Amino acid sequence: MAAINPVTDLSKDGDIAVITLNSPPVNALSAPVRDGLADGFKQAIADPSVKAIVLVCEGKTFIAGADISEFGKAPKGASLFDVQNTMEDSPKPIVAAIHGTALGGGLEVALCAHYRVAVPSARCGLPEVNIGLLPGAGGTQRLPRIAGVEKALEMVTSGQHVPAKQCLEMGLVDEIVPEGQLKQGAVAFAKKVLAEKRPLKKVRENNAKVEAARGKPEIFANFRKENGRKFRGFLAPEYNIRCIEAAVNQSFEDGLKTERKLFMELVTGTQSAAQRYVFFAERQAWKIPDVPDDTAQIPIAKVGVIGAGTIGGGISMNFANAGIPVTMVETKQDALDRGLTVIRKNYENTAKRGRLTMDDVEKRMGLLKGSLNLEDLKDCDLVIEAVFENMDVKKDVFTKLDSIVKQGAILATNTSALNIDEIASVTKRPDAVIGLHFFSPANVMRLLEVVRADKTSKPVIATSMATAKKIGKVAALVGVCPGFVGNRMLFQRQREAQKLVMEGAMPWDIDRALYNFGFPMGPFAMSDLAGLDIGWNKERSKGETIRDVLCEMDRRGQKTSAGYYDYDENRNAKPSAVTEKIIEDFRKKSGVNSRQISDEEIVERCIYPMINEGAKILEEGKAIRASDIDIVWINGYGWPVYRGGPMFTGDTVGLDKVLAKMKEWHAQMGDTFKPSALLEKMVAEGKRFQDLK
Ligand code: 3HC
Numbered sequence: 001m002a003a004i005n006p007v008t009d010l011s012k013d014g015d016i017a018v019i020t021l022n023s024p025p026v027n028a029l030s031a032p033v034r035d036g037l038a039d040g041f042k043q044a045i046a047d048p049s050v051k052a053i054v055l056v057c058e059g060k061t062f063i064a065g066a067d068i069s070e071f072g073k074a075p076k077g078a079s080l081f082d083v084q085n086t087m088e089d090s091p092k093p094i095v096a097a098i099h100g101t102a103l104g105g106g107l108e109v110a111l112c113a114h115y116r117v118a119v120p121s122a123r124c125g126l127p128e129v130n131i132g133l134l135p136g137a138g139g140t141q142r143l144p145r146i147a148g149v150e151k152a153l154e155m156v157t158s159g160q161h162v163p164a165k166q167c168l169e170m171g172l173v174d175e176i177v178p179e180g181q182l183k184q185g186a187v188a189f190a191k192k193v194l195a196e197k198r199p200l201k202k203v204r205e206n207n208a209k210v211e212a213a214r215g216k217p218e219i220f221a222n223f224r225k226e227n228g229r230k231f232r233g234f235l236a237p238e239y240n241i242r243c244i245e246a247a248v249n250q251s252f253e254d255g256l257k258t259e260r261k262l263f264m265e266l267v268t269g270t271q272s273a274a275q276r277y278v279f280f281a282e283r284q285a286w287k288i289p290d291v292p293d294d295t296a297q298i299p300i301a302k303v304g305v306i307g308a309g310t311i312g313g314g315i316s317m318n319f320a321n322a323g324i325p326v327t328m329v330e331t332k333q334d335a336l337d338r339g340l341t342v343i344r345k346n347y348e349n350t351a352k353r354g355r356l357t358m359d360d361v362e363k364r365m366g367l368l369k370g371s372l373n374l375e376d377l378k379d380c381d382l383v384i385e386a387v388f389e390n391m392d393v394k395k396d397v398f399t400k401l402d403s404i405v406k407q408g409a410i411l412a413t414n415t416s417a418l419n420i421d422e423i424a425s426v427t428k429r430p431d432a433v434i435g436l437h438f439f440s441p442a443n444v445m446r447l448l449e450v451v452r453a454d455k456t457s458k459p460v461i462a463t464s465m466a467t468a469k470k471i472g473k474v475a476a477l478v479g480v481c482p483g484f485v486g487n488r489m490l491f492q493r494q495r496e497a498q499k500l501v502m503e504g505a506m507p508w509d510i511d512r513a514l515y516n517f518g519f520p521m522g523p524f525a526m527s528d529l530a531g532l533d534i535g536w537n538k539e540r541s542k543g544e545t546i547r548d549v550l551c552e553m554d555r556r557g558q559k560t561s562a563g564y565y566d567y568d569e570n571r572n573a574k575p576s577a578v579t580e581k582i583i584e585d586f587r588k589k590s591g592v593n594s595r596q597i598s599d600e601e602i603v604e605r606c607i608y609p610m611i612n613e614g615a616k617i618l619e620e621g622k623a624i625r626a627s628d629i630d631i632v633w634i635n636g637y638g639w640p641v642y643r644g645g646p647m648f649t650g651d652t653v654g655l656d657k658v659l660a661k662m663k664e665w666h667a668q669m670g671d672t673f674k675p676s677a678l679l680e681k682m683v684a685e686g687k688r689f690q691d692l693k
Contacts, residue, residue: 008036010043013187015051015194017044026064027057029105031077033067037109038078041086041094052093052190055113056183061100062122063109068131068276071267080105080137087112088202093193097186098122098173101161108137111146114201117189118164118173119182127159129236131279132272132642136263140243141255142203146171149213149244153223156240157231204252213248220245233518234642235271270652274644277690278634281627281645285476286465289624295462298410300324300470304377306397307386308339308370311414314442315384317343318471320364321443327369327376336370343368346443378404382467384436386414394418395426402427410460412436417483420453430455434464437484439636447636448473449484474635479622486632488617489646492609495672497523501546501583504594505602507564508575513602518640525573528563532556549582605665608658611650615676618692626689651688659683 002010007023007030019040021027037055044053057063066080087094087109096102096110098118107124110116118124126135126143134140135156144152147170155162167173177185192198213219220241224231231237239262246258266272301324305316308330316326330336347361369376377383383405385397394413401411411433413423424433435451448468452461461477468475478485497510511522521529532547533556541548550556550563555578557563558571565573587594614629623629630645643649650658659680665673682688 004039004043005032005036007032008040010040012050013054014191015049016187016190017047017050017053018183018187019044019053019055020058021055021063022058024059026061026100027059027106028064028067029080029109030067030070033063034078034080034083037083038086041083041090045086045090045092050092051194052095053090054095054097054183054186054190055109056097056186057099059100062096062098062102063106064101065104065106065127066137068279071276072273080109084109084112084137088204090114090200093190093198093200095186095190095193097177097182098124098164099182101125103161104128104135104139105137108135108139108142111139111142111203115174115189115193115198116167116172117175117177117182117186118167119179119185120164120176121179122164122167122173123161124164124167124172125159125161126156127161129157129234129240130159130275132234132236132269132275133266134236134240134243134259134263136259136267138204138256138259140240140259141247141252143172144210144213144244144247145203145206146209148209149219149248150223152244152247153220153241156244157227157237207252210248233640235269236266236275239266271642274642274648274652277627277644277648278630278641281631282474284625285474285628285631286469288461288465288477291458291461291465296459297466298381298408298459298463300381300410300463300467302327302380302382304329304380304383304405305386306374306377306383308336309386310342311438311440311442312386313339313343313346314440314444315386315414315438316368317346317364317443318438318473320367322471323367324471325367325369327371327380329371329374329377331372333372336372340365340368340370374400374404377401379406380409382410382412382463384412384414386438389415389418391418391422394423398423398433399426402429408432410434410463412464414438417487419482420451420480421455424453424455431457432460434460435480435484436464436468437486439486445636446472446474447486447632448475449486449632449636450475450477451480451484452477453480474631476628476631477624478628478632479620481617481620481622485614485617485623485629486636489610489613489629489633490637492613493606494523496605496609498546500597500602500605502587502590502592503597504587504592505597506575506580506583509597509599510602510606513599514606516599517603517607518643520638524564528557528565528567528573530557531559532563546579546582546586550579553578555579604661607646607649608661609665609673610646611658612662612673612676612679614647614650615679615682615689618689619676619678626692647689651690655679655688656683 004010009020011018023033044050094113095115096113099122102110102124126139128135164176168176175189243259246255303319303324303326305312305326306329308328316328319326344365347364350356351358351361383401387393387397413435416437420435424430433453434456437449439445439447450464465475483491500510507524511525514522533551536551541552543549554560555562558567561567564579566576567573617623626647630647633639633645634641639645659675662673662675
């Protein structure tokens with residue numbers, strides 16, 4: 001093999017040239033990779049002894065796309081278009097050999113080869129939409145020419161990774177070669193192309209499928225309509241659709257120009273910047289500075305969960321889904337039976353939707369064992385308690401666990417706000433105690449707040465993070481403080497929402513403003529959904545808050561068809577005259593003159609205090625980095641990913657603006673608005689949260 005550059009080699013197998021890329025971790029199309037490809041193809045084409053060319057990658061994957069970290073920087077090296085043109089116009093057949101994932105720019109390169117072969121485990125996709133982009137190297141023009149318009153629309157707007165077999169069916173791949181024999185298979189395929197004198201197939205010339213959709217605007221109208229809810233607030237899906245429309249209605253060259261123009265708009269916009277930031281933030285969150293990757297881990301072969309209610313059941317499902325046996329402990333047989341029945345129903349519903357086989361359902365149920373005896377947890381490697389949120393109850397459970405569970409096991413609490421140091425203090429092994437805060441429904445929500453207590457050991461942290469990954473969660477390591485990161489910041493928003501109601505906004509005004517900001521629903525609609533009576537006590541209720549009065553009137557939310565809102569039989573919400581009257585009475589009683597409050601003010605009042613609180617969390621060292629806070633809010637609380645999370649939003653709005661508002665409100669309304677010292681320092685230094693290292 002002859003090195004073309006540090007990441008590219010050119011070798012020969014008879015009269016077949018083999019260009020091999022090796023640019024870990026994912027062979028992204030960085031400048032050296034593009035340079036290597038450009039030189040490699042040019043040399044192979046110029047070599048008279050070469051009759052055909054194979055492109056293959058070392059490592060775990062084919063090219064996984066453009067190098068995302070290069071966006072926004074000055075371009076260097078060969079352009080991807082030059083590489084693609086060289087390939088497509090090559091007088092010698094080029095075969096792309098795919099393993100792992102051919103994604104984004106990687107698939108776009110493969111689409112400029114004349115043929116593609118793949119191993120059975122390979123997948124192809126155009127996932128640019130997930131980082132707020134569209135395929136900017138011809139993908140939107142070539143894919144529909146192979147896969148057809150409907151399939152292309154689905155792929156570019158979902159970013160799905162399509163398995164090799166399906167790629168073969170739709171013509172994206174020409175042949176599947178045996179697993180582990182990619183290079184030989186590709187070379188053999190290239191020889192076959194030569195022997196059979198197959199044509200130099202150029203995807204760009206393949207117009208039949210796009211022409212078939214011409215004059216049928218309903219294809220796009222229907223697609224937009226069907227997906228309107230899913231795409232709400234995002235720019236990229238719509239831009240991707242427009243590009244596929246261009247593929248149908250314009251020439252290939254003009255379609256490419258449209259694609260380029262729309263790509264440039266997206267790549268320079270704030271949504272894609274936010275989504276690219278989130279891509280790296282999610283990966284960064286796994287890295288714990290003082291817990292290196294090689295920290296010893298505790299093998300987790302058996303898990304115990306205390307509590308078979310909604311949250312305990314959901315937690316247990318995560319482990320069963322990952323093939324890990326779980327013992328669920330309850331205090332009463334009927335609670336246990338109910339819990340297991342709910343889980344079975346959940347799985348069966350998934351099976352009905354075709355996402356599981358009944359065989360899988362039985363396998364997973366077979367991993368779940370019920371018990372009424374804590375003793376049955378003695379040989380578990382990880383025990384998670386999900387009992388009633390009360391310090392005395394938790395302390396009692398941990399005292400018992402300490403005497404029952406084997407040494408070396410992890411003892412975790414699912415508390416959402418209690419002091420884990422205090423819980424750990426009742427055990428003789430506080431180093432084994434950690435918080436694993438799941439979000440409801442725990443089998444669905446991606447976030448796991450891993451809460452490190454004062455004495456939690458490094459192996460316990462490393463194992464908890466690795467286990468989170470194994471069960472498919474996005475984890476963020478946080479420290480002990482009331483409400484940890486998520487609920488501590490949520491409290492700020494809830495408090496301001498309640499205050500704004502007293503000042504003049506109605507619950508639906510606040511919900512509308514936050515919904516339009518991008519949250520799936522506002523705080524009052526959320527309360528109605530969850531049930532207004534959570535944490536409410538009938539005996540102790542004295543009509544002191546709007547919520548008390550609503551609950552006393554049996555307006556407990558959606559389940560009673562009335563809460564802050566009125567609900568019809570289809571659970572459609574309508575602003576309620578009853579609620580309005582209660583609010584007005586409260587305002588009168590407290591002597592407040594209600595005022596008109598704009599949506600802009602609502603959003604600022606609800607989210608700036610959260611950003612300020614996030615800064616305090618960083619100041620106190622309760623989160624490692626600002627991006628971890630963003631990960632919590634995006635994955636646990638529905639912060640719109642295209643805004644990058646609260647801290648990224650702060651950076652986008654301008655921290656000076658956030659600080660100025662906090663100061664103004666501090667002067668007007670007191671200490672709850674006291675600016676964080678870190679925020680003040682950053683503004684003084686002209687820094688953003690992203691600049692904190
Ligand atoms: N650019 C830069 N870095 C990338 C990257 C990319 N396209 N894809 C992955 N990486 C980095 C990750 O940040 C991570 O770095 P780290 O180890 O320092 O944290 C490392 O590669 C490994 O990534 P993962 O942890 O995600 O590894 P997995 O094995 O879990 O997943 C993958 C591999 C499926 C390839 C996944 O990384 C992925 O989905 N990557 C992004 C694919 C993508 O979005 N491609 C389109 C890019 S945009 C584009 O191509 C524009 C074009 O149309 C012009």
